[in-house]
Structures are given as structure tokens and as C-alpha cells.
Amino acid sequence: MLFLAALEQGDPRWLGQAQAALAPWWTQTELPSDTLFVRALIKQGLHDFDDARLDLKRAIAAEPDRPEFWSWLFALDLVGANMAPAGATCQEIQSRFGPQEGDACLGVLHYRSGRARDGLVLLDRLAARSSDRSGSSADWLAFHRGEARRVLGQPQEGLAIWLAALKSGSRPHGLRLAAVELLNDLGRFAEADRLNDQRPRSDAMLVQAIRSARGLGQTEQATALTRAFRARLERQMARGDMTNERPVIAFWLDIEQQPAKALTLARQAWATQREPADAVLYGRAALLVRDQPAARALMTWVKDTGFVDQSQKSLFDALAVSAGESRRP
Amino acid sequence: MRWLRGLLLATGLCLAVPSVWAHSSSTSIVEVVHLQGNDFSLRLDLPLRELSLVFSLDQDQDGRVTWAEVLARRDQIESWMQKGVQLRNDQGPCVWGPTDWAVARYEEEFSLSLASRLSCEPPRQADSAALTYQLFFEQDAFHRALFKAQWGRDQVSGVLSPNRPEHWLSAARQGFWGVLWGYLMEGVWHIWIGADHIVFLLGLLLPSVLLRRGTRFGQWQSQSDFWATLRQVLAVVTAFTVAHSITLGLAALGLVSLPGPLVEAVIAASVVVAALGNLFSRQLGFRWQMAFGFGLIHGFGFASVLGELGLPSQQMAGGLLGFNLGVELGQLAIVMGFIPLAWWLRNTAIYRWGFMVAGSAGIALAGGYWLVERLA
Numbered sequence: 001m002l003f004l005a006a007l008e009q010g011d012p013r014w015l016g017q018a019q020a021a022l023a024p025w026w027t028q029t030e031l032p033s034d035t036l037f038v039r040a041l042i043k044q045g046l047h048d049f050d051d052a053r054l055d056l057k058r059a060i061a062a063e064p065d066r067p068e069f070w071s072w073l074f075a076l077d078l079v080g081a082n083m084a085p086a087g088a089t090c091q092e093i094q095s096r097f098g099p100q101e102g103d104a105c106l107g108v109l110h111y112r113s114g115r116a117r118d119g120l121v122l123l124d125r126l127a128a129r130s131s132d133r134s135g136s137s138a139d140w141l142a143f144h145r146g147e148a149r150r151v152l153g154q155p156q157e158g159l160a161i162w163l164a165a166l167k168s169g170s171r172p173h174g175l176r177l178a179a180v181e182l183l184n185d186l187g188r189f190a191e192a193d194r195l196n197d198q199r200p201r202s203d204a205m206l207v208q209a210i211r212s213a214r215g216l217g218q219t220e221q222a223t224a225l226t227r228a229f230r231a232r233l234e235r236q237m238a239r240g241d242m243t244n245e246r247p248v249i250a251f252w253l254d255i256e257q258q259p260a261k262a263l264t265l266a267r268q269a270w271a272t273q274r275e276p277a278d279a280v281l282y283g284r285a286a287l288l289v290r291d292q293p294a295a296r297a298l299m300t301w302v303k304d305t306g307f308v309d310q311s312q313k314s315l316f317d318a319l320a321v322s323a324g325e326s327r328r329p
Numbered sequence: 330m331r332w333l334r335g336l337l338l339a340t341g342l343c344l345a346v347p348s349v350w351a352h353s354s355s356t357s358i359v360e361v362v363h364l365q366g367n368d369f370s371l372r373l374d375l376p377l378r379e380l381s382l383v384f385s386l387d388q389d390q391d392g393r394v395t396w397a398e399v400l401a402r403r404d405q406i407e408s409w410m411q412k413g414v415q416l417r418n419d420q421g422p423c424v425w426g427p428t429d430w431a432v433a434r435y436e437e438e439f440s441l442s443l444a445s446r447l448s449c450e451p452p453r454q455a456d457s458a459a460l461t462y463q464l465f466f467e468q469d470a471f472h473r474a475l476f477k478a479q480w481g482r483d484q485v486s487g488v489l490s491p492n493r494p495e496h497w498l499s500a501a502r503q504g505f506w507g508v509l510w511g512y513l514m515e516g517v518w519h520i521w522i523g524a525d526h527i528v529f530l531l532g533l534l535l536p537s538v539l540l541r542r543g544t545r546f547g548q549w550q551s552q553s554d555f556w557a558t559l560r561q562v563l564a565v566v567t568a569f570t571v572a573h574s575i576t577l578g579l580a581a582l583g584l585v586s587l588p589g590p591l592v593e594a595v596i597a598a599s600v601v602v603a604a605l606g607n608l609f610s611r612q613l614g615f616r617w618q619m620a621f622g623f624g625l626i627h628g629f630g631f632a633s634v635l636g637e638l639g640l641p642s643q644q645m646a647g648g649l650l651g652f653n654l655g656v657e658l659g660q661l662a663i664v665m666g667f668i669p670l671a672w673w674l675r676n677t678a679i680y681r682w683g684f685m686v687a688g689s690a691g692i693a694l695a696g697g698y699w700l701v702e703r704l705a
Contacts, residue, residue: 016355016471017382023470200437228436235356239473239488 015045033059081274111148114306120148153310180208189215203247244268249281259288283319295322355472363480367449374433374440413464420450457499462489508647516655532603532692533616537561538675551675564617572624580632592629594703599623600696607689
């Protein structure tokens with residue numbers, strides 16, 4: 001429940017409460033699979049992906065017929081850009097839980113590995129068959145159908161799916177954030193601002209709010225929000241928290257316009273987390289600072305994953321040039 | 330699609346989770362300031378969201394916590410807070426005074442701000458106290474308290490966590506030279522901002538470059554012997570220094586004390602007397618004696634400043650010496666700036682009438698104003 005609350009609100013404090021509840025069992029290895037599973041969720045929230053994967057594997061060994069255990073393993077494979085294990089997990093899911101479950105997994109894997117059109121076919125087919133129009137399953141499908149379209153270079157179509165889902169669904173933080181960010185990217189600042197209405201805002205939403213205010217020419221508002229973000233950052237640093245999270249990198253990059261700082265943090269983040277959004281931030285900072293090793297690392301990632309994002313084509317083309325490759329493969 | 334809900338948590342919206350959960354972890358703010366003696370002020374800003382979860386503050390469950398709903402739990406919250414936050418020294422826990430309640434805003438969230446005064450028993454040994462914070466840790470493993478503490482000139486800040494819920498505060502963490510330097514700067518600063526000390530000294534130094542020519546008002550001639558001038562200046566400055574050092578030391582060590590208002594009034598009176606002496610005295614002698622006599626009183630004034638700063642109990646000598654040296658250095662800087670100017674202008678009417686007459690009159694007026702103000 002606490003984890004669902006964290007997802008819904010984008011508020012990490014629920015995670016802390018979940019960890020406090022699990023405190024007596026935090027270091028034990030012989031635990032019921034449900035406890036191992038919840039602990040894995042908390043650990044991944046803390047970016048302890050390796051330990052989270054270990055807990056999941058233990059849980060799966062104990063109860064291999066629990067689909068959520070496999071789905072999380074797949075998720076963590078994707079976070080680390082381990083596409084081959086992710087594919088193997090999808091196969092396991094398909095054989096254990098049926099073709100529809102396999103399609104859901106493959107749909108995501110496809111658009112994350114350069115086969116967005118194939119992925120979209122699978123995801124759209126799932127949506128057509130699904131009777132759940134407003135629940136969390138619908139939100140999940142909407143997010144991926146929209147993201148697959150964005151990756152295919154159809155941001156308006158992707159956005160339309162997200163906005164429709166937000167009108168009818170439970171408005172989970174991840175879906176709202178995706179929509180607000182894309183609205184800002186498309187210059188639709190007023191709509192982004194209207195959608196960014198939950199308080200208190202997550203860091204990611206606060207960065208988007210600053211972008212919207214700047215886009216709308218609301219200088220005072222942008223300044224106040226920037227000050228608020230800086231205050232949060234100072235507090236995080238005083239606490240000794242991680243400050244290489246995506247919103248912080250985006251803040252240094254887009255708001256403070258300090259690409260060197262953003263690059264340092266993005267490089268740290270890249271060591272543990274290699275999703276497309278991380279690649280975009282890392283790549284943008286690398287280009288601004290003319291960091292060839294970073295560009296090469298990203299090109300290796302592109303080759304390994306096969307990822308193609310039409311909406312970021314110019315970025316990846318420039319990275320290919322910076323890495324010493326004439327054109328993107 | 331029985332696993333889709335699981336996947337929802339995982340692949341889709343959750344993959345964004347690491348990126349969006351970067352923020353606003355649960356944090357309290359604790360500020361402790363050492364006051365006089367063994368008392369401390371303590372301010373505690375507790376996040377209302379967490380407080381609401383612990384005390385179910387949202388009684389009507391409308392999704393909002395009102396001030397009335399917070400106040401309805403006042404006794405329970407205070408009791409819980411006093412159990413979870415403690416200041417203690419080697420004599421045991423300090424006692425909480427009455428607590429003021431307010432609301433503090435941190436960006437887009439609110440905190441309950443509690444302020445109180447804690448009284449401790451005099452410690453047997455070192456001037457130190459332990460701050461312990463244990464609120465919310467049972468409910469939230471990531472909760473932290475950011476603390477700031479000030480004890481005399483010492484300032485520290487840090488984080489209190491479930492693994493390290495305690496921090497020892499102390500007034501005497503600096504070595505002898507660090508304390509000496511810090512207090513020296515305070516002494517310089519005090520003499521520079523202490524207008525009454527400066528004008529008293531200037532009042533005594535104004536006639537150093539002149540000699541009485543007759544008994545009538547304004548009958549002065551300029552001094553031609555530089556060494557005689559220097560001797561006079563040294564006599565005045567040394568007498569003032571020796572005198573105020575004596576009383577500063579005695580008062581700072583608690584051996585002698587005078588009522589503060591009386592000291593302040595006499596200091597103001599000393600300014601008037603020094604200035605009027607320049608204007609109406611038939612001779613310009615007795616100035617070093619005056620500097621010594623009133624210097625004793627000025628020393629009590631310096632001691633009260635030092636009292637506000639607080640002397641570190643384990644580095645008292647360094648603090649006292651540093652402060653006194655700072656006062657002397659500040660004073661010396663004034664003298665070294667003034668004497669060359671006075672020597673250069675001594676033959677002019679500007680000095681005799683502008684500096685000596687108008688200047689002394691101005692000093693007397695300023696002293697009179699302070700005297701009235703301090704007696705009021």
C-alpha cells in the first residue's frame with residue numbers, strides 16, 4: 001500500500017515508511033517471498049538495483065508462479081539496459097503466464113530496443129482487448145502506448161493518449177510527469193502548467209514548473225520556483241542524499257545552465273541506471289561540454305540496446321559525430 | 330492479464346520512479362542556541378505531513394489539516410516531542426519551558442514550528458550538552474533532522490539520523506590560538522562600533538598637540554615638541570588601557586561587578602567630562618589620570634560585551650586575552666590615524682576652533698545625549 005502511494009504521488013517518503021516497517025527484516029536473507037519482494041521494491045527505490053535483483057531472484061526461487069516478481073525482474077533488467085536478460089525474462093513470462101502477458105512484456109522491450117513499431121502493434125492490440133478502461137492497467141498501457149509513439153517520432157499522438165488517460169484515470173505521477181514534460185517540450189506551456197497542479201510537487205514536477213513559467217514569460221514565478229528547487233537541493237545535500245537524480249541533472253542543465261555540473265552527475269547516474277531518459281540527459285550534457293568519452297559511452301549503449309528515438313534523432317546524430325562516428329548506425 | 334498490475338508497478342510508470350523520487354525526503358529542522366548561563370533556546374520545525382500520520386490530525390478526514398486540528402492534539406504532541414528531543418549535560422536532562430507554537434513554510438509544505446527555552450543544571454565538568462533527536466524514526470527510516478547549534482562563538486550543523494540520533498554540543502572545541510584570534514577580532518570590532526569609547530578617547534587626545542597660552546577661552550598655542558605630544562598620547566592611552574584591562578579582567582572572571590545601567594551612564598558622563606575639560610579647564614593636564622579613572626568604568630562596559638559573547642570555560646585565558654588585545658589594537662588604529670592628522674593641522678585655526686572647540690562641543694553633546702538616554 002505504501003509503495004502504491006509512493007507511485008501515485010511521486011513521493012519518496014512513503015518508501016521510508018515502508019522501510020521502517022521492514023526494519024526488523026532488513027538484513028535477513030531467509031524471509032517469505034512477499035517480504036523479499038517488498039524489500040526489493042524499496043531497494044530499487046534507493047537505487048540499490050543489484051540487491052533488489054538478488055531479493056527478487058530469491059523470491060522467484062521460492063515462488064516462481066508470482067507474475068509480479070518476474071515483472072519487476074524485467075523492470076530492473078531494463079533499468080540497467082541489460083536487454084538480453086530482459087528478453088529471457090519476457091520469454092519466461094510468456095511461457096508461465098500466457099501470450100497476452102508475454103505481449104505486454106515484449107511490447108515494452110521492442111520499443112526500448114529499436115523496434116517501436118512492432119512494440120506498438122502489441123501494445124495497441126492489448127489495449128483493444130482490455131476491458132479495463134480506467135484502472136491502473138489502463139494507465140500502464142496508456143503510458144507505454146504514448147511512449148512508443150513518442151519514440152517513433154509521433155509526440156502529438158503519444159501526448160493525446162496520455163491526456164485522455166489522465167482525464168479518466170487515477171492520474172499517477174509518472175503519467176502526469178510524462179505528459180507535462182512533453183507539453184513543455186512541445187512549447188505548450190500553459191497546458192503543462194495547468195496539468196502540474198498537485199502540491200507539493202515532486203522535484204521532477206518542480207523543474208517542469210520552472211520550464212513552464214519561463215516559457216510563459218512569468219519571470220517572477222520562475223525565479224521563486226528556482227529558489228524553491230535550490231532550497232530543496234541544499235537540504236538534500238545537507239542530509240547527505242543522492243543528488244544525481246534525473247530532476248537534479250535537468251535542473252543544472254536546463255535551469256541553471258551549468259552543463260559541466262550536469263555532466264558530472266549524469267556520469268555518476270549512468271553507472272547504475274541506463275534508461276533512455278538517462279541517456280538523453282547524459283548526452284545533452286556531453287555535447288555541451290564536448291565530452292567525447294561520454295559520447296562514445298552513449299554510442300556503445302545505443303549499439304548494445306538498439307534503441308532508436310526519432311524525437312531525439314538530432315541529439316543522437318550529434319553524439320555519433322562527437323564520438324567520432326560519421327553517422328548513427 | 331493478471332500480472333499487468335505487477336507490471337504497472339514495474340516497467341512502465343515505475344521505471345521513472347528512480348528519477349522522480351529524488352526529493353523532499355522527510356526532514357525536521359532543529360536549532361539550538363546557548364543563552365546565558367545554563368539555558369538554551371530550542372526551535373523545532375516538524376513536517377506537518379508526518380505529524381499528521383503519527384497523530385491522525387485530520388480528524389474530519391477532509392484531506393486537510395487545520396490549525397484547530399493541530400491544536401486539539403497539543404498536549405499529546407508536546408509530550409511526544411519532549412520525549413523524542415532531549416538536551417542533557419552531565420547533570421541530567423534539561424527542563425523544557427513553555428512552548429510557543431507556530432507554522433513554518435518550507436517551499437510547498439508546512440511544518441509545525443515549536444520554540445522553547447530549556448534550563449539545565451550547571452555542569453560538573455565541561456561546558457557541553459548532548460542533543461538527542463528520535464522523532465519519526467520508527468515511522469520513516471529515511472527521516473532526518475538537520476540541526477544547527479550555536480554556543481558562544483561556536484557554530485555547528487549536522488544531521489541526526491536513526492543511526493546517529495545524538496550530537497554533543499560544546500563551547501570549547503577551539504584551541505588556545507583559535508579562541509584568542511576569534512576574541513581578538515571581537516575586541517577590535519567592539520571598539521570600532523563602540524562610539525562612546527572612541528569619542529571618549531578622542532576627547533582626551535584632542536589637546537595633545539596644543540598648549541594653553543592663557544586662561545581665557547580659546548587661548549591655545551600649538552605644541553612644537555613632537556616627543557612631548559607623543560609622551561602625552563602614550564600616557565593617556567596606556568592609562569586607559571591599564572585601567573580598563575583591570576576591570577575587564579576582574580568583571581569577566583566574576584570577581585567584581587557593577588550594575589550595567591550605572592556603568593553605561595558613567596561611560597556617557599565620562600565622554601561629557603572629557604570634552605568639557607577641553608573647553609573650560611584652565612590647563613590641559615590630568616588627562617592620563619582621567620583616562621585611568623574613567624578607564625576603570627569603561628572596562629566594565631567591555632566586560633558586559635564579553636559577557637554577551639560568553640567566555641569558553643576551558644579557554645577563558647585565551648578569550649580574555651584575545652578580547653583585550655583586540656580592544657587595544659582597535660584603539661591603537663584610531664590613535665595612529667588621529668595623531669598624524671592633528672599634528673599636521675595643529676597650527677591652523679581649523680584645528681583650534683574646528684577640532685578643539687567645535688569637536689569638543691560635539692563630543693560633549695553626544696555624551697550628554699547618551700547620558701540622558703541611559704538614565705531615562
